[in-house]
Amino acid sequence: MVPINTSPDSSTTRLLEALGAANSSVRLQAALAAGTNADPGLITALMARCAIEPDFFVRDMLTWALTRLPAEITVPVLREELRSECAQARSQALHTLSKIGDKAVWPSITRSLLYDTDDEVARSAWRAAVVLVPEGQEAGLAADLATRLGRGERAVQLSLSRALVALGEVIEPVLRSAAADADPAVRAHARATERLLHDPEAAFDPGAEEAKRIVALGPERAGDAAC
Structure with a gap:
């Protein structure tokens, strides 16, 4: 890591103190000042x-x-932070790397991050991955992301669907496969994602849509249609 200047001036000292202030507005202003000054230290x-x-x-x-x-x-420090034991550190590093957009970082976006057990880390990894994936590797990323279909509550599922949709039509084969999965949650999530792909303004509620489908087809026919 790049160390902080060991002999900071008084303004830097005040800024460092403000970053840890109890008041969030003070911390916000300190972060703004840090970005405005852009001091590597x-x-x-x-x-x-x-x-x-x-x-x-x-x-x-x-x-x-x-x-x-x-x-x-920043990039080498952020890449190192991806191995942190602190979930928020990993999540924020991923978020920042996605904003920087350096595609050379791609090898650091590992499956362990895409599959992270912490939802916020995983969501940040999905968003970063679709920004940083090299041209020609979108299908492989889509296949990796599709293994997460059915995971979590609505907010997590929507994040994954948006990440998949950002990859474009390359996701259609994996969605078709997932729509025939034995797990009803995976099937519902895949169909909801497909709706978003074709209509970005569509409502996103996999559970409700699957329930409507089962009512319309009947439990036996809905199960047959998934096979």
Whole structure:
């Protein structure tokens, strides 16, 4: 990591103190100031705060501040953070890497991140993956993401569907396969994702749509149609 200046001036000292203030508005202003000043010596403090910051808006400003620093400084530190034991640190690093958009980072977007047991890490990984995937590797990513269909509550499922839809028509084969899965949650999620692919304004409620389908077809016919 790039160390903070061991002899910071008084303004830097005040900024570092403000990043840890109890008031979220003060922390937000501190993150804004850090991004405005774009001092590489602040990277350690910014990264450390990302891992523990509870406020969404402050975290987003911290990400912006990091993107203002030279990528040759931030990217190696962010890649290292992907191996952190702290879920929020991993999630924020993924989010920031997606904003920087350096496709050389792609090898660091591992399956372990795409399949992370922490929902926020996984969602950040899905979003980062569709931004960073190299041209020609979209189908492989779609296949990896499709293995997560049926996971989690509505918000998690919607994040995955949006990530898949961002890959475009390359996802159609994996959705067709998932729509015939033995697990009804996977089938419902696959069909909801297909609706979003063809109509981005469509309502997203896999459970409700599957229930309507079963009522319309009858339990036996709905099961047959999935095979």
